[in-house]
Amino acid sequence: MQSSPSLHSIAVCFPMPLNGYTSSTVQINLRRLSQLNHLKAFTCFAQNSFGASFNSISLTEASQSFTSLIQLCTEEKSSIDVGKIQTHMIKSGFYLNIGNKLMDAYVKCGRVKDARQVFDELPNKHIVTWNSMISSYTSLKRSKEAIGLYERMVLEGVLPDEYTFSRVFKAFSDLGIVLEGRRAHGLSVVLGLEVLNVFVGSALVDMYAKFGKLRDARLVMDRFVKKDVVLFTALIVGYNQHGEEGEVLQVFGKMINEGIKANEYTTASILISCGNLKDPRKGKLVHGLAIKSGFESAVASQTSLLTIQMIRISIIPNSFSLSTALQACSKLAKLEEGRQIHGIATKLNLDTDKYVSVALIDMYGKCGNTEMARSVFDALIEFDVVSVNSMIYSYAKNGFACEALELFNTMKDLVLEPNDVTFLNVLLACNNAGLVEEGCRIFASIHGAVDMAERVVNRALELAPEDERTYALLSKHCASSGNWNQFIEVKSAMKEMKLKKISAMNSVDIKKDVHTSKAEYWSHQKCEKISEMLVELIEKVKKYGFYS
DNA sequence: ATAGGGTTAG
Structure with missing residues (x-):
């Protein structure tokens, strides 16, 4: 054996025969002491010892040491080492016993393909094995593969359990496959797993909410006897994302009444609802309640988060709470509070965070402070379409058309592909500054914009024929494309239906x-x-x- | 042995 100095010293100080227990203890301790070089050396030493003396250690010991080795590789995200261990496991006949852990290690090292290969090679797969593989797909948003496995397991007569369902519902909601999602829901009911397990329940509520079927989501939640905060939050988020502020407040009240405390997840959603309500008084009331119910037991800290009404919360804000608080500030035109949150964000080094920075740029832009918006923008380490769009919007909204166009032109240098919002903002800039020619030139450069507008409006009419916003959109489109006859038709249809733009x-x-x-x-x-x-x-x- | 809900531009 080629021996490095550290390997040699370890070998010397380790006279007793190595077994699973001792090796994993040593490895864990070396890790704790951050002796990474020694750890590496020891792992190498242990591997060599195992290779030579597998016959002399018991099954439990070998499984344990393999398990601990796999765990170490997983933490180090070293897929090469996982591969080496796999070879050892196959050689020594331990492959099948802890194949699932090996599979998991591959997943965590980002080697799903290898994980799947291990999965396929395992005979008599345990339900946990199925679940782990499905889980690795869902956590990577590879929902199709997750569903494929779920369907295969059902076909093979393996009954899904609560773990399977909680992940599979997520996959269905990700892909928007309503019918199959419902079918899986049905199977969970038949198997008696639906209302017993909050994990299944929250996944179901989340799925129906993402389908836009809030009534079904509500029915699922109402059937639960033992609800928890996640279950409630899933529904609150659902209502929130569909603009049902009234329902948000109602469900939130119900949650408080049932003695369940809000946490930062719930509060993030409630904050957004408060902002959308455009009713500072009601917003303040609900926000206060959210804080009271959620944060009185929270960890104390020196930092305070200032939001809609400068209420002090004694938790350390993160990018979630900061960006939602900022969103609420800009919607309620709370510039001063927004500034203070900016200060906190800077102190916490979160002012260059992807979400916080966009919320800041947007907030300053909406409040007319283009300079501050720009300084936030300039401090960014990385640009993406959203941050650039927000900055263009800030310029456009405040009449700085040249700056907006300049930034738009720089996007090419940043290798950023403009999207629909980019064009909208640039056109807004042209519109505000009366740059008709420039605006027309840009509009003409967008692929089939007029045709697309027509297709979109028609689709909107199919989906929401009674929504006044659809008609407002349609009439605007007719006007902008010069189709005045149709414009009159739309307007009279709106009159007949007694629709009025809000x-x-x-x-x-x-x-x-x-x-x-x-x-x-x-x-x-x-x-x-x-x-x-x-x-x-x-x-x-x-x-x-x-x-x- | 495995598990859930939250934040960005108009």
């Missing part, structure tokens, strides 16, 4: 008070003064030739 609302933060105004609806106590001022402003703008 008025836009605008909020602004002045000296920590949020003032809200609505198109064609004057309710502000100083509305007379405001309209006087408006007339004045319009006169001024006319003088400069900017008003037609």
Whole structure:
């Protein structure tokens, strides 16, 4: 055996015969002491010893040492070493006993193909083996393969258990396969696994919610006797993502009533709902409740998170809570609070986080502070389409058309592919600055934009024929493509159906008070003064030739 | 031996 100095010293200080117990203990200790070189050397030494003396150690010992070796390789993500161990296992006849662990090691090293090969070679697969393989596919979002395995196991007469179902529902929801998802739900009911296990339940609720079938999601949850916070949160998230703020609050209230405390997952969703409600008072109430129920037992820290109403929460915020809090700030026009959250984000080194930074750029952009938006943008280490789009939007919204176009042109140098939002923002920039030619040129460069708009509108009419937004979209499209006859048709159809576009609302933060105004609806106590001022402003703008 | 819910641009 070729011996390095450390290998040699280990061999010398280790006179007793190596077995599974001793080897795993030594390995774990070396690891704990961060003696990685020694660990490597010892592992090599142990492998060589095992290779020579397999016959003399018991089955349990060998399994244990293999298990611990596999575990080490997994932690180090060293698939090459997993391969070496596999060879040893096959040689010594231990392959089948702990094949599942080996499979798992391959998965964790990112070698799914090898894992699958081990899986296929294992005869008489245990339910856990099936579940692990399915799980490795779902965790990599390879949902088709996960479902394929699920279907195969059912065909082979292996009954799925609660672990299988909780993952398989996820795969169905990922792919949006409603019918098959329902069928699997049916099987779980027949097998008596549906309402007994919250893991199955939350996966089911999540699946139906992602299908947009909130009623089914609700029915599943209502059937549970012993609910937990995850089950509730899955439903809350579902309602939240479908814009059902009222239901969010209702389910949230139910959760509190049943004595279940919210956690940061729940609060993230509640915060977004509060923002979407556009009702600072109600938002404040619910937010306060969320905090009270969720965080009174939370770990104390020096940092405080300032949100919708500067409420202090004694937990360390992460990128999730910061970005949701910022989202709420920008929707409720809470610039001051947004600034303070920015400060906290900087302190925590989270201001360059993918999600937090976009929320910051968006917040500053919406509040008219393009400079701050840009400084957040400039501090980014990596750009992606979303961050660039947000910056373009900030420019566009605040009238900096040249800067918006310049950034748009730089996207090519950054090897970033513009998407629909990019074009929308760039066109918005042209629109705001009256750059008609530039706008037309860019619009013409988008592949079949007018045709696509028509297809989209028709599809929207199929999917949501009674949604006033669909008609608003359609009428806008007709107008923009110059199809005035159809425009009149759409408008009269809207009249007949008594559909009216929901008025836009605008909020602004002045000296920590949020003032809200609505198109064609004057309710502000100083509305007379405001309209006087408006007339004045319009006169001024006319003088400069900017008003037609 | 295996497991669940959250954050980005208009």
